[in-house]
Amino acid sequence: MPVRPNFLERLVLYRLNRGPAPILDLFGAASFESVSLALDIGVFEALASADEPLSADTLAQRVDAHPAGLSDLCDFLATGGYLSTTADGYVLTAMTETWLLEESETNMGPWFTFWNELVFPFWDRELETAIRTGEPSQTIYEWFDEDPRRWTIAQEGFRATASLLVDDVTEAISVSNGDERLVDIGGGHGLYAIELCRRHPTLSATIFDVPGAIDAIRDDVPTTVGSRISVRAGDYRTDDLGDGYDIALLFNVVHAHDAATNIALFERVASALAPGGRLVVLDQWEGSGRTPVGRTGLEFVGLTYLTTLGATVYSHEEVESWLQTAGFSDVQRKRVGPLSGVALVEATL
Structure with missing residues (x-):
C-alpha cells in the first residue's frame, strides 16, 4: 500500500513542491515487490497459522529465509500497513487478513501474482512499443498461449478480482423465473456464471472462452452446480456460440475490440439469444471515475489495455449505440462494486 503522508509531508510534497513527491511512486513499487515476495514465500500464511506473534528468527525458520533479511522485509511491510510489530514479533493486520490470505473469500493474492509474474513483465517488453506504434507486438493472450501455465495464473488472478464484484454483479442481473439457459462469453474463470446458477436452481450455464482459458478452469467447477x-x-x-439462451454475459470483453468488431459480436450474441433475451455487459467506462482513486484506476486500466491488447476504455454512450445498432433496446446501466468506474449495461433483444 502506498505511503500515506501526514499533513506536513503533504504540504511539503504536494502544495509547496519543496520535496520530491515522485519518490512515493518508488516506495509504492518497492511495496508491490515486497508484498509479492511475501506471498510467494508464505510470510502471511505462516503468521496466520500462528497463535501468537512470531519473531524474525521463528518466522524465518518457517519460510526458509535469513532472519536478518526477513526482518528488513517485515519492517518495510509494516510501514505499508501489511504487518504490525509487537514486543514479541510480527502479526498480521486486519487489511492483510481480509485481502491477502488464502482462506479469505476476498483473497487478492493471486491478483498480485498475476501482475508480478505476467502483466508487468509483459509491460517491460511491450509498453514502449505500444506507446510508439499504438499496439503491442503481440497481445498478452497470444503470449499466454505460448505457455499453458500462464493461463492458469491469469485465470486465478481474474477470479480473485471477480470475487470483489461477484455478489454485487449477480444481485444486479435480472433473472426471471422462466430463465433457464445462460451463456458466459469470454467467461474464463466462470465465477459469475457459477454464482448465478447457485442462486437460481433452474438456471444452467455454458462458459465459452478460448481453449487456454477453458483448459485452466475445466476441473474447477464446484460439484454443487457441476451438472448445470x-x-x-x-x-x-x-x-x-449455441442458441436459445435467455441471458448472455459479456464481461470485460468489449474493451479488447474496436467498434466494428464489437457491433459484429453483439449481432452474433443476438443470434444466440431467444426472443426477449438479455445481454449483460460488464466493463470499465470512460469518464465514470468520480474520485482520485477511481480516475487513476480508469487511466491505469486504459494504459494496461493499450499495452497488453492495443485496446482502450469505451464510454457508456459508445457501447449503447453499438447495442442499438445490433438490434438491442431498453439499455440500462447499473453501477456495481466498491469503487467507481465499473458498471453493468443490460439490454434486451
Whole structure:
C-alpha cells in the first residue's frame, strides 16, 4: 500500500513542491515487490497459522529465509500497513487478513501474482512499443498461449478480482423465473456464471472462452452446480456460440475490440439469444471515475489495455449505440462494486 503522508509531508510534497513527491511512486513499487515476495514465500500464511506473534528468527525458520533479511522485509511491510510489530514479533493486520490470505473469500493474492509474474513483465517488453506504434507486438493472450501455465495464473488472478464484484454483479442481473439457459462469453474463470446458477436452481450455464482459458478452469467447477455448468472452447468472434439462451454475459470483453468488431459480436450474441433475451455487459467506462482513486484506476486500466491488447476504455454512450445498432433496446446501466468506474449495461433483444 502506498505511503500515506501526514499533513506536513503533504504540504511539503504536494502544495509547496519543496520535496520530491515522485519518490512515493518508488516506495509504492518497492511495496508491490515486497508484498509479492511475501506471498510467494508464505510470510502471511505462516503468521496466520500462528497463535501468537512470531519473531524474525521463528518466522524465518518457517519460510526458509535469513532472519536478518526477513526482518528488513517485515519492517518495510509494516510501514505499508501489511504487518504490525509487537514486543514479541510480527502479526498480521486486519487489511492483510481480509485481502491477502488464502482462506479469505476476498483473497487478492493471486491478483498480485498475476501482475508480478505476467502483466508487468509483459509491460517491460511491450509498453514502449505500444506507446510508439499504438499496439503491442503481440497481445498478452497470444503470449499466454505460448505457455499453458500462464493461463492458469491469469485465470486465478481474474477470479480473485471477480470475487470483489461477484455478489454485487449477480444481485444486479435480472433473472426471471422462466430463465433457464445462460451463456458466459469470454467467461474464463466462470465465477459469475457459477454464482448465478447457485442462486437460481433452474438456471444452467455454458462458459465459452478460448481453449487456454477453458483448459485452466475445466476441473474447477464446484460439484454443487457441476451438472448445470458446461464449458465450450472457441473464438467467440467466429465459432458457434449455441442458441436459445435467455441471458448472455459479456464481461470485460468489449474493451479488447474496436467498434466494428464489437457491433459484429453483439449481432452474433443476438443470434444466440431467444426472443426477449438479455445481454449483460460488464466493463470499465470512460469518464465514470468520480474520485482520485477511481480516475487513476480508469487511466491505469486504459494504459494496461493499450499495452497488453492495443485496446482502450469505451464510454457508456459508445457501447449503447453499438447495442442499438445490433438490434438491442431498453439499455440500462447499473453501477456495481466498491469503487467507481465499473458498471453493468443490460439490454434486451
